[in-house]
Amino acid sequence: MDKQHYLERLVLKLETHVPLPPAEREKLLQLPLTLKRLEANHDIVREGELTQQCCLVAEGLVCRYKIVGDGARQILSLHLPGDIPDIHSLLIERMDHCLGTLTPAVVGLIPHEAVRSLTRASYRVSEAFWRETLIEASIYREWMVGIGRRAAPSRIAHLLCEFITKMTAIGLSDGVICNLPLTQPEIADALGLSTVHMNKKLREIREARLVRIRVNRLTVLDWKGLCSLAEFDPDYLHLQPGAAKIKDD
Amino acid sequence: MPSYFFHTRDGWKLEIDEEGTDLPDDQSARNAAKELLAALNREKLPNGDHMSLSVTVQNAQGVDIYVANLRLDGASTDILPDPKLSKQDGG
Incomplete structure (x- = not known):
């Protein structure tokens, strides 16, 4: 390119x-x-x-x-x-x-x-x-709230919501499937969690059928459920109304 | 890096870790188990006065290499009055 x-x-x-x-x-x-x-x-x-x-x-x-x-x-x-x-x-x-x-x-x-x-x-x-x-x-303020106050499952869900929302806004995701090239230790390092703890809680999120994660690919199965677990409100990203926002189904 | 499996028990609820986590050695796995207990403890604490958490670490060969337990018993002092004090109150 x-x-x-x-x-x-x-x-x-x-x-x-x-x-x-x-x-x-x-x-x-x-x-x-x-x-x-x-x-x-x-x-x-x-x-x-x-x-x-x-x-x-x-x-x-x-x-x-x-x-x-x-x-x-x-x-x-x-x-x-x-x-x-x-x-x-x-x-x-x-x-x-x-x-x-x-x-x-x-x-x-x-x-x-x-x-x-x-x-x-x-x-x-x-x-x-x-x-x-x-x-x-x-965004830093939101991360600070997460690391300081949110329970691990909510923190993980929040990162997933934010990531796919940003990817969608720049046209690299359709809002359902997105490339998530992060290893589990990297997600843990972003959330201030230990890798073992993160793995356990991420497994719970997957077992609740909110998302599927396979070889660097994130698929959102239940956007409303994921947002609710994360207490995710995309206002802090200050996206233009024209920039793709993920719709509730 | 070898994989380690962290099976947890929360009260009667057993969770089998089928995926495992790659860690450099047994010592890191033992430390990770203790860290996990401390983190789970922080998550559970607001819910009640009794808690019993345990984690068993299994290596890639299926051998248990470490077990750690954490237990909490809390009680409010106002529902457990000192008998001597209540006698005085009564009299």
């Missing part, structure tokens, strides 16, 4: 939150991109590093994470194609967490200078990126 296609994913992602005028869309599509193919579990930027470029997720799944003293990993957020998970590095250059791939991935590196001159030239693009970081903060 070519660079244009990946920049279109960026535009698509931004437009799940706010529509952009054609001229601004065009400017985004002109951004210079250096494509890089990466293996799974590869660090893109490490904590403490200074960066001079932003990283657009083009293919695959990327996460922000931190490692604590005893070596345990907390996955802080999951990033899908079209995301620029380190857009904040434009203004905060030293990374305070790591950014790494969870699956084989293609990333597009965009020099800070290019993003900066674009945001200076277009307040709409600037606002679109600002909005992205605000919505990300909203």
Whole structure:
């Protein structure tokens, strides 16, 4: 796939939150991109590093994470194609967490200078990126509530609801079936659970026939039931009414 | 990595783990069992005053390598009055 296609994913992602005028869309599509193919579990930027470029997720799944003293990993957020998970590095250059791939991935590196001159030239693009970081903060709040207060089954169900909703919004799922390329330890690391505990509770969710998970493929069998277990309300994702939302059946 | 199976018992309810979890060695499996008990305990606690949880770890060869039990017995002190105190109240 070519660079244009990946920049279109960026535009698509931004437009799940706010529509952009054609001229601004065009400017985004002109951004210079250096494509890089990466293996799974590869660090893109490490904590403490200074960066001079932003990283657009083009293919695959990327996460922000931190490692604590005893070596345990907390996955802080999951990033899908079209995301620029380190857009904040434009203004905060030293990374305070790591950014790494969870699956084989293609990333597009965009020099800070290019993003900066674009945001200076277009307040709409600037606002679109600002909005992205605000919505990300909203997602962090939701994760904080989950890790702090939700019981394990609800936490797992919430992650599944959020994942398929985001995948659907960017056109990578039909809202029923979606690629879920996460291993069980990775899901556990995102939810602050032990792998054994996560496996047990995920099994209960599957036995309740809310979802089916087979070789990286998530199939929602009972969306209402899953949302109710998760207490999932997609408002915090701030999706445009036009962006695909999963309907209750 | 070898697989370990974590069968749990909650009161009379037995749950057989048929899928297992890959862990580096027996020691990690024992630690995982204790972690699982602690986590299940946190989930169950609000529901009552009595709880008995246990986990049995089986290795890939079907041999039990570890068993751990956790038990809670709670009672409110106001429904178990000290007999001496109630005598005083009465008199």
